[in-house]
Amino acid sequence: MIVGAWLRGGVLLGAAFFGAALNAVAGGGSFLTLPALLWAGVPAVAANATGTAALFPGYVASTWGFREDMGAPRALGVFGLLSSCLLGGLLGALLLVSTSNHAFRALVPVLLLFATALFAFAPSLLRRIGRQAHALPPRWVAWIGMFAVSLYGGYFNGGLGVLLLALFGLIGETDLNRMNGLKNLVSALLTVFALLIYAAAGTVHWAVAALMVPAVLLGGYWGARAARLVPRNVMRWGIVAIGLLMALLFLR
Helix, strand or coil: CHHHHHHHHHHHHHHHHHHHHHHHHCCCCHHHHHHHHHHCCCCHHHHHHHHHHHHHHHHHHHHHHCHHHCCCCCCCHHHHHHHHHHHHHHHHHHHHHHCCHHHHHHHHHHHHHHHHHHHHHHHHHHHHHHHHCCCCCCHHHHHHHHHHHHHHHHHCCCCHHHHHHHHHHHCCCCCHHHHHHHHHHHHHHHHHHHHHHHHHHCCCCHHHHHHHHHHHHHHHHHHHHHCCCCCHHHHHHHHHHHHHHHHHHHHC
């Protein structure tokens, strides 16, 4: 029993550390934290909620790191950004806590494969969007896009960073640092909104999340430093390989 508890704790800390490091570099941290929590015996819906709670400090730290570049998207404005994030994130979280553990566990490989595909094709997708996005779209179009991505993020945040960068490119943003700052800000906001629902529904295992937080903070810092040394393509394809492996394991 003691060895089993130490092993589960070690796996969770390792997943938290490397998951936060992946998020700091390119995203994909949930590829590690969700399977680790499921393996440790946390029910599927609670595992998704607990992993989201544990990774939250990393989003806040990353947002602060881009503070000089921050600003609401021109096509959305502050009100449009906050309202669409709030409505989409809360609705996505409500959908999650309404999903049975059996149904969500069956969805896990599908969600992981979708998020993995986003990472694999992100460079070409973002380049194409960059070539096509010149004028600002109507505000209601930008609002619907932000609402849809927030809905996904409130339900399952794997691949959320790629979706946000694609959306910001489509609604006229061009500065990469500004886009990354906005991506981290929206991720942090969505996590706050979703956690309100998760907490009210009692789906977060707070003791487990608290155990993971120190490793998240260390991993986020280490990942940001390592990003200067590891080629981006190597990191991206490493994340794709992890995502495929985890999805295949859950398909069995």
